[in-house]
Amino acid sequence: SQKIEQNSEALNIQEGKTATLTCNYTNYSPAYLQWYRQDPGRGPVFLLLIRENEKEKRKERLKVTFDTTLKQSLFHITASQPADSATYLCALEQGNNNDMRFGAGTRLTVKP
């Protein structure tokens, strides 16, 4: 069966450190993968998209990698800040209609 697993339910780190979140998938062959941020009481907000032929993508303090051999994506936040505290979700396309399936998310807490 198809699965999307995010490494841990919660991750606590100290301000200034790099947060690394993991997304592993099984029985998908995605052309691309997306990462979203969700704050309490709000809908998910799109952050980054990485295609299968891209190894790495960066946006400001965010970096995403995509290894189709390992079937894994890593999401990094460098120089983390308390404002980065949120739940982060990875999403994979199923089919060809922007039909995305989401992981359960990792709740990140950055402590000052």
Next chain:
Amino acid sequence: DAGVIQSPRHEVTEMGQEVTLRCKPISGHNSLFWYRQTMMRGLELLIYFNNNVPIDDSGMPEDRFSAKMPNASFSTLKIQPSEPRDSAVYFCASSLNTGNQPQHFGDGTRLSIL
């Protein structure tokens, strides 16, 4: 730019009642998605539409759930009759119907069935 607009934001009702959730997608977006989010099951896709046509409703849990998209700017998700296990946050999202497009989510409807 107005984002995806959902109403109501909160709904509390008794079991057996009909519940209707509403969504207005971003203008120009031709794909619309309904999701349900719970602690136990995370974010689950219920149904999605392309150009107002339902494409995949395999995520709709039971016949008590139905969704319509009468035009490009409006969609409804209806539960009739509602049950306590339907309590969740329901999200609507929209996107362009081309490859590699992000989805834009509303802020959800928090539904509580007593």
